[in-house]
Amino acid sequence: MRLFQSPNVVVRVTYRSEWPDGFGARGWKLDIALDDPEIIASTPSPGERINTSVLVHDILDHYVSGFPPSGHRNEAMALIQLSTRTGSDPRSDYEQMIDEDLIHGVVFGESMRSFLPPCAVRLLPPEVLSGKEIISFLVNIMGHDSLRTLFLERFFDLGYRGVPLAQASWNRRGLGYDRNTAIGICLQWLLEEADRILVNGSFSFATGFFQIGNHACQITLDKPINIMFSKLV
Structure with a gap:
């Protein structure tokens, strides 16, 4: 059943039972991230504390919010979007990246220099330093724990700076920012349905796309089978 004619956002995805990325992961990737070595395929499984999967995070908190799929600055902003959407605490993810x-x-x-907050950059000598050299220099001045705290504060600062950017991106796409939680739950249901079909059918590869609207969402698999699932938000 087609629930809408003109979705606000269309996102293409690819599924493999085993990705040739050195990890052998089963799961899904956004097509815009297929060539990004930092992006590992994800299954539909939600996290222990989060009710949606990594793919939904990539779709809503990165793509729809206007943040590219990789890079520490982008992830800082996307994790605040995840927190806003699901109530999760980004602290542990920030600490892991640190x-x-x-x-x-x-x-x-x-570069490390451009990522650091201005207060830390002012401590650095003018000559060009590698990332490791910068860390060694700052540890000698500040100590390991203080530098770690500085990085954590930097992540939160960058993350919250991204909120108005994300809101503007959702608005440009015609999606209600206040619908992000409901849309995320809807996409999660669709992803699980499509994944179940592929796993039960022992498919090794599939392509398709999500169609995202304020009131309904849809996933369509177009290769090697043609099947569609729709759900009201």
Whole structure:
């Protein structure tokens, strides 16, 4: 059953039973992120504390909100969108990125110097330093724990700065920002239905697209089978 004629947003997705990305993950990716090595395919399973999956996060909190799928700054903003939409606390995700990446001098999407808050940049010498050199320099001045706290505060600051940008992006697409929770739950249901069909049919590959509106959403699989699921928001 077709619930609408002109969806506000169309997002293409691809499914594989095993992605050739070195991880062998089963799941889904946005087509706009197929060539991004930082994006790992996700299953429809929601998190322990979050009622929607990573793919829904990629669709709503990144794509619809206007934030590219990778990069620490983009993820900082997208995680606040996830928090707004689901009530989750982004702190643990921020801390994981700090401990796994930033504290080792790794920043995706920009240089360490441009990611740091101005108060930390003012402490740095003028010469060009690598990310690891910057971290070593700041640890010597501030200490490890203080630098970690600074990064955490930076993530929250960047995240909340993204709120008006996300609201404007939703408005430009004709979607009600206050509908984000309901739309997310709707997309999650559609994703689980489509995934069930592919798993039960032992399909190794499929393509399709989500159609997203304020009052209804739809997922259509167009290869190798043609099937559609619709749901009111």
